Amino acid sequence: MIAVPAALWAAAVLAGGVVGGLPPAEKLTVTAAASSGTGVAVASPGGGTLSGRAPVYLRAEVGFIHPAVRWLEFSPGIWMEVEGRVGFGIVPRLRALLPGRRFFPYGTVSLPVVVAPYSLLGVEAGFGAAFAVHRHLAIAVEATATTFFWGSDLMKGSILARFDAGLGFRVPF
Numbered sequence: 001m002i003a004v005p006a007a008l009w010a011a012a013v014l015a016g017g018v019v020g021g022l023p024p025a026e027k028l029t030v031t032a033a034a035s036s037g038t039g040v041a042v043a044s045p046g047g048g049t050l051s052g053r054a055p056v057y058l059r060a061e062v063g064f065i066h067p068a069v070r071w072l073e074f075s076p077g078i079w080m081e082v083e084g085r086v087g088f089g090i091v092p093r094l095r096a097l098l099p100g101r102r103f104f105p106y107g108t109v110s111l112p113v114v115v116a117p118y119s120l121l122g123v124e125a126g127f128g129a130a131f132a133v134h135r136h137l138a139i140a141v142e143a144t145a146t147t148f149f150w151g152s153d154l155m156k157g158s159i160l161a162r163f164d165a166g167l168g169f170r171v172p173f
Contacts, residue, residue, distance in 0.1 A: 022068050031063035031073070035140060035168025038083075042163075045155040054162050055083040061093065063170075071097050079112060087153075089114035091124070104130040104138070112146060120151035120160070130170050138170040 041054040061077030073095040081087040093110040107127045114120035128142030148160040 022066055025066050025068070027067065029063075029065035029067070029070075030173045031061075031065070031075070031170055032173070033059075033061045033063065033075070033077075033140065033168060033170045035059050035142065035166040037142070037164050037166025037168075039162055039164035042161045043155070043158055045158045054164060055081040055085075055087075057081050057164070057166075059091065059166070059168070061091075063095065065097075071099070073097060073106075079114075085117070087114050087118060087120075088116045089120070093124075102132045104132070106130070108142075108144070110144075110146075112148075114148075114151065114153070118151065118153040120148040120153050122146050122148035122150075122160075128166075136171060138172075140166075140168050140170050142166045142168070 036056065036058050038056045039054045040051060042049060042051045044050075058080045059077055061075040063073045063075035065073045075093045075095055077091045077093060079089045079091045089112055091110050091112045093108055096107045098105045105127070106129065108125065110124040110126075112120070112122050112124050124144050124146040126142055126144030128140055130138040130140040132138045142165070144162075144164050144166070146162040146164070148154065148162075154160060
């Protein structure tokens with residue numbers, strides 16, 4: 001279990017959370033997304049550097065967009081490594097969307113937490129774009145950089161970095 005300092009919780013509650021000033025929404029825009037990809041993993045055990053291909057991952061998300069803040073999407077998701085040793089995690093994510101009709105570039109920040117069969121905690125940033133091929137379907141490409149700084153799968157005093165590229169689809173409801 002990851003402990004969050006009480007001062008951080010208090011600040012979030014007193015400030016109204018991330019979107020405390022927004023009026024209640026009658027209808028949120030909801031999206032679903034799924035993607036897969038791979039990349040390069042770099043670790044720093046004992047002052048050296050190890051690198052290799054990162055295992056293939058699958059990611060599934062559900063996104064929520066408030067009508068008053070159309071440029072910001074909250075998309076909690078699940079993540080799974082499906083090659084070699086299988087790992088499973090949750091990835092709460094914020095996506096900043098730029099306006100567009102058929103081409104939607106975006107940037108992301110996430111807090112990936114791998115929970116089974118090992119544990120990892122990290123931060124992730126990335127960018128991508130969705131290309132609408134139909135009113136209800138978009139193809140998405142994305143590049144992310146992730147740094148895991150805590151967990152049972154890390155050697156003492158090391159970090160793990162992943163640089164991934166993925167391909168998937170997005171469906172608005």
